Amino acid sequence: MDLWIIGNKLGLLVYIILSVSILPKTGTPWDILAYLIYLCVNVTIPIFRNDARIQQLLSACSAVLVVYFAYRLDTSFVLLLPVNLYELVLLWEGRRRIALAISLIPLVMIPREELPVYILSTFLSFLLYTGLRLQMERLKRVDEERETLRLEMQNLSHLLNKNQEYIRQSEYTIKLEERNRLSQQIHDEVGHAMAGALIQMEASRTLLAANPDKSAELLGNAISISKEGLERIRLTLKDMKPRSEELGIHRLRLFADELSAKHALKATVTHEGNLDVITPMQWRIIHENATEAVTNSLKYGHASAIEIEVRVLNRMIRSSVSDNGIGARKIVKGLGIVGMEERAASVGGTVIVDGAHGFRVTTLLPNDKSE
Amino acid sequence: MNVLEIRNLTKKFGDFIAVDNMNLSVREGEIFGFLGANGAGKSTTINMISSLLRITKGEISLLGKNIVKENKFAKLNIGIVPQDLAIYEEMSAYENVSFFAGLYGLRGNLLKERAAEALEFVGLGDKHKDLPKNFSGGMKRRLNIACAIAHRPKLIIMDEPTVGIDPQSRNYILNSVRKLNEMGSSIIYTSHYMEEVEELCTRIAIVDHGKIIAEGTKEQLKSIITDTKEIWIGVKNEERLDIDALQRISGVISVQPEEQTVKIVSRGEVGNLNWIIQQLIKDGVEIGSVEEQAPNLETVFLTLTGRKLRD
Numbered sequence: 001m002d003l004w005i006i007g008n009k010l011g012l013l014v015y016i017i018l019s020v021s022i023l024p025k026t027g028t029p030w031d032i033l034a035y036l037i038y039l040c041v042n043v044t045i046p047i048f049r050n051d052a053r054i055q056q057l058l059s060a061c062s063a064v065l066v067v068y069f070a071y072r073l074d075t076s077f078v079l080l081l082p083v084n085l086y087e088l089v090l091l092w093e094g095r096r097r098i099a100l101a102i103s104l105i106p107l108v109m110i111p112r113e114e115l116p117v118y119i120l121s122t123f124l125s126f127l128l129y130t131g132l133r134l135q136m137e138r139l140k141r142v143d144e145e146r147e148t149l150r151l152e153m154q155n156l157s158h159l160l161n162k163n164q165e166y167i168r169q170s171e172y173t174i175k176l177e178e179r180n181r182l183s184q185q186i187h188d189e190v191g192h193a194m195a196g197a198l199i200q201m202e203a204s205r206t207l208l209a210a211n212p213d214k215s216a217e218l219l220g221n222a223i224s225i226s227k228e229g230l231e232r233i234r235l236t237l238k239d240m241k242p243r244s245e246e247l248g249i250h251r252l253r254l255f256a257d258e259l260s261a262k263h264a265l266k267a268t269v270t271h272e273g274n275l276d277v278i279t280p281m282q283w284r285i286i287h288e289n290a291t292e293a294v295t296n297s298l299k300y301g302h303a304s305a306i307e308i309e310v311r312v313l314n315r316m317i318r319s320s321v322s323d324n325g326i327g328a329r330k331i332v333k334g335l336g337i338v339g340m341e342e343r344a345a346s347v348g349g350t351v352i353v354d355g356a357h358g359f360r361v362t363t364l365l366p367n368d369k370s371e
Numbered sequence: 372m373n374v375l376e377i378r379n380l381t382k383k384f385g386d387f388i389a390v391d392n393m394n395l396s397v398r399e400g401e402i403f404g405f406l407g408a409n410g411a412g413k414s415t416t417i418n419m420i421s422s423l424l425r426i427t428k429g430e431i432s433l434l435g436k437n438i439v440k441e442n443k444f445a446k447l448n449i450g451i452v453p454q455d456l457a458i459y460e461e462m463s464a465y466e467n468v469s470f471f472a473g474l475y476g477l478r479g480n481l482l483k484e485r486a487a488e489a490l491e492f493v494g495l496g497d498k499h500k501d502l503p504k505n506f507s508g509g510m511k512r513r514l515n516i517a518c519a520i521a522h523r524p525k526l527i528i529m530d531e532p533t534v535g536i537d538p539q540s541r542n543y544i545l546n547s548v549r550k551l552n553e554m555g556s557s558i559i560y561t562s563h564y565m566e567e568v569e570e571l572c573t574r575i576a577i578v579d580h581g582k583i584i585a586e587g588t589k590e591q592l593k594s595i596i597t598d599t600k601e602i603w604i605g606v607k608n609e610e611r612l613d614i615d616a617l618q619r620i621s622g623v624i625s626v627q628p629e630e631q632t633v634k635i636v637s638r639g640e641v642g643n644l645n646w647i648i649q650q651l652i653k654d655g656v657e658i659g660s661v662e663e664q665a666p667n668l669e670t671v672f673l674t675l676t677g678r679k680l681r682d
Binding site: 322332 | 386388579582585594596597598674675677
């Protein structure tokens with residue numbers, strides 16, 4: 001930018017020097033002094049790049065000098081005026097057209113023969129500055145965009161990490177819960193049975209010689225208690241499915257109950273298919289999307305009933321939230337919908353929003369049975 | 372090699388998003404079906420492929436070349452059969468075809484030859500001098516097709532070519548789609564007639580609200596919903612059912628006798644109806660009715676979107 005301005009000034013200055021010194025009239029030492037002063041002032045401007053005020057001052061100085069020189073020495077100096085004015089405008093972040101207008105004022109004062117050259121110089125400078133300005137603005141915009149994208153990426157990767165952490169955590173939690181449940185059950189059911197059987201057997205040993213009949217009866221009790229215990233062990237092991245699906249659907253039910261209680265509407269949850277295949281991550285997405293969709297329904301839908309449905313299909317999991325409200329003929333994607341889409345996309349799914357009959361948000365997630 | 376490759380395609384009309392970040396590829400030699408309700412974004416996508424609409428975001432490439440940058444190449448290699456008839460009623464059938472073939476870049480003898488060929492292909496060879504205003508709806512449709520194929524494009528796009536025509540013309544068109552495919556053109560076929568798509572297409576994409584929600588062969592699409600089929604058999608004397616024997620038939624997953632009927636759930640790909648019926652006859656069961664319920668594309672669409680194709 002600075003280089004462009006210097007180049008512009010230099011070009012004009014050389015033109016003036018040429019027209020003043022080499023053409024018919026010869027330059028006086030005053031002319032040369034004027035060139036040097038002008039050069040000095042204008043070379044100083046870029047040096048103070050860090051202080052806009054000094055730059056403005058110098059630029060204004062230069063403009064005054066130019067006018068003074070034009071008045072005292074040679075009218076050609078006025079050609080340098082527009083550049084200075086643009087520079088000033090640029091430093092003040094003002095409007096280009098104002099500068100153009102100001103730089104056209106001297107038109108009335110300068111001699112006729114200089115007019116075309118002055119106008120040419122003014123408009124050339126105007127063009128140059130406009131171009132430069134636009135370019136700069138574009139650069140700035142691109143820069144800002146890059147920055148926001150970077151931030152967004154950072155956020156996303158942060159989110160990803162969090163989600164991965166969440167998966168790890170919930171797997172761990174499930175294992176822990178399962179272990180607790182197992183040990184509790186073994187203690188409660190199997191442990192008691194075994195202890196009972198042991199007591200009966202010990203009593204039977206004591207009575208073995210004295211009362212064989214009683215002893216046999218006690219032994220029989222012990223056997224039946226042991227059998228029962230064995231059966232309980234079998235049942236406990238058979239019943240060892242993880243309960244994560246219950247957590248998931250329970251949470252949705254709870255959510256629906258809360259909705260019905262707090263607002264004037266009826267919320268229901270239905271499900272179909274084997275909920276076991278839904279991973280904790282998927283449950284989380286289903287739940288978050290349902291919350292978001294319900295918020296939308298409450299805000300805009302004027303609905304009196306909301307239905308949340310989770311269906312496990314062969315290769316997909318479909319969860320939908322539909323209301324009986326006014327719907328929307330034209331759907332404008334807000335942050336909420338984009339958020340739902342992003343969540344679904346993170347596990348390879350999609351979201352369909354339909355406003356034809358009430359509002360319905362359907363989240364489709366892939367069902368990878370291999371996991 | 373992919374004939375058509377669509378990447379992150381988006382089309383907005385103001386705030387309304389007609390096509391939403393669509394990704395799709397059509398392989399060489401495919402009849403690719405585009406299934407969706409009215410207003411799902413099928414025609415918008417097709418209009419973008421045929422450069423009738425500007426792309427808001429994303430990229431479409433035909434045979435590896437970007438259709439926006441190499442527009443001429445794209446035009447020469449795509450033939451479009453638009454949804455609304457695009458023929459001149461006051462020009463003869465032959466003139467219509469040669470006019471469109473000329474637009475696609477054919478000249479001279481080649482143009483005459485190909486135009487006559489195309490008319491022959493759609494069965495209008497003997498009507499080449501007649502004016503389309505005297506044609507039936509089906510004949511107009513066929514002429515519309517002839518106009519799109521005279522220049523032998525690599526990719527033919529047919530946007531609802533069977534809307535509002537008689538069954539005979541419809542069969543004719545379906546057969547010619549197959550023939551065109553055999554002759555080496557890849558075809559994109561859109562319709563909301565599920566049966567047509569199911570019968571014709573090698574691969575299908577289900578589109579809703581501008582998004583592709585599922586894609587694959589019809590078997591793959593059906594298996595999204597379920598791998599099983601249900602066979603309902605109405606029986607008069609259910610006490611004679613030998614459930615264990617039925618359960619041993621290959622493919623059978625479960626047998627549930629109910630009042631006057633027995634419901635058999637079986638793996639979808641196994642054809643075991645014969646065996647089941649044989650077993651029932653052997654046991655002396657009197658069969659009243661047999662009904663097999665396997666998912667079709669309509670059910671797939673309904674289950675995934677919660678709507679019917681023709682809502």
